[in-house]
Amino acid sequence: EFSEVFQAAGYALRFTPTVLNELVFARVEGVQHEKALATKALHQVAQWRIVPFELNSVEEVMAEQFADRILRMDLLPVEEQNDAQILAEASLAGIPLLITSDQHLLGIDEDALLLAFQDAELPPVRAASPKRLLRALR
Numbered sequence: 131e132f133s134e135v136f137q138a139a140g141y142a143l144r145f146t147p148t149v150l151n152e153l154v155f156a157r158v159e160g161v162q163h164e165k166a167l168a169t170k171a172l173h174q175v176a177q178w179r180i181v182p183f184e185l186n187s188v189e190e191v192m193a194e195q196f197a198d199r200i201l202r203m204d205l206l207p208v209e210e211q212n213d214a215q216i217l218a219e220a221s222l223a224g225i226p227l228l229i230t231s232d233q234h235l236l237g238i239d240e241d242a243l244l245l246a247f248q249d250a251e252l253p254p255v256r257a258a259s260p261k262r263l264l265r266a267l268r
Contacts, residue, residue: 131264133178133180142181144180144181144183145181145183146215146216146219147183148212148215150182152212153172156168185219192218192222193222194215195250196214196218196250196252197214197215199250200217200243205238205239206235217235217243217255220255221247226253226254227256228255228256229260230258231259232257236259
C-alpha cells in the first residue's frame with residue numbers, strides 16, 4: 131500500500147547497495163523464512179518499481195567512514211553496522227527520507243544524527259515508518 135500511494139503521488143522508491151546485499155545474503159544464507167521473504171522481495175522489485183542504485187568507489191569509502199562515525203557515536207549498536215551503512219548510502223545518493231520498519235533506525239537520536247551529518251558535510255537523512263507516513267496522508 132505504501133509504495134502504491136507514494137508512487138502515485140510522484141515519489142520514486144529506491145534502495146541502497148547494502149539493502150540489496152542484505153536481500154541476496156538472506157536469500158542464500160538465511161533461515162527458511164528469511165530465504166522466502168528475500169526471494170519474494172528480489173523477484174518483486176521490478177513490479178514494485180523500487181530501483182536500486184550504486185555508489186562509485188569514492189562514495190563507498192565515504193559511506194563506510196560515515197557509518198563508522200555513527201557507530202563510534204553510539205547512535206546505533208555496533209552489530210547494526212549495515213543500518214549505519216544504509217543511512218550513509220542514502221545520504222550520498224541525496225535521499226532525504228529512509229522508509230523503514232527497523233526499530234534501530236526509527237529510534238535513533240535525530241538531533242545527534244543531524245549533527246553527525248553536518249559535521250561530515252553530508253546531506254541529512256531521516257528515518258520514517260511507512261505506516262506513520264500513510265496515516266499522515268489520510
